[in-house]
Amino acid sequence: MQVIGACGLICSECEAFKATQANDLEKLTELAKSWGSPENPLTVDDMRCNGCMSDVVFKNALKCGVRGCAVEHKVAHCGECSDFACQKLNGLWKGYKLNPTDMMKNLGKAQ
Numbered sequence: 656m657q658v659i660g661a662c663g664l665i666c667s668e669c670e671a672f673k674a675t676q677a678n679d680l681e682k683l684t685e686l687a688k689s690w691g692s693p694e695n696p697l698t699v700d701d702m703r704c705n706g707c708m709s710d711v712v713f714k715n716a717l718k719c720g721v722r723g724c725a726v727e728h729k730v731a732h733c734g735e736c737s738d739f740a741c742q743k744l745n746g747l748w749k750g751y752k753l754n755p756t757d758m759m760k761n762l763g764k765a766q
Contacts (some may be wrong), residue, residue, distance in 0.1 A: 658706040660716075661732050662726035662747055665708035669707030675703045690715075696730050708732065721747050734762030 658667040666672050671690075674682035683699040691697035707722045708731060716722060721733065721744055724765035730736050733744050740759070748755050 657667075658718045659708075659732055659761050660707040661719070661722045661730075662744060662753075663733065663761040664707075664753070665761060666704070669704065672706065675705060675711065732762055733759050734759075734764045739764065 656667065657665055660666045669685055670682070673679075680699060687697040687699055687702050689695075690702070695715070696761065697714060702714060703711050704713035704716065705711040707713070707716045707719065708725065713765075723742055724741075725731075725733055725736065728736050728738075728750045733739055739762075740755070747753075747757070748758055
């Protein structure tokens with residue numbers, strides 16, 4: 656089953672998501688080391704994620720403005736928002752060099 660994040664990323668393709676689903680502590684430990692930094696150290700528990708709109712969320716995803724906005728608007732993802740596609744969402748796509756057409760398809764907004 657595909658799990659889509661607030662912004663249209665496919666959470667279920669993420670290494671942290673897959674390791675969480677498999678309860679693969681070795682992989683979560685490896686990800687914590689490679690995704691963390693001295694300024695932002697990560698633990699196995701920080702890495703656990705069932706998708707950004709779930710109750711178990713990767714620590715750094717908790718800081719995502721798009722995710723926070725979707726939570727505030729009480730939508731499962733941005734495709735359900737009356738403000739779609741807002742500057743915040745377009746800014747995230749541009750900042751991460753994501754293809755807006757692909758993200759829109761993932762959010763059920765194919766053009």
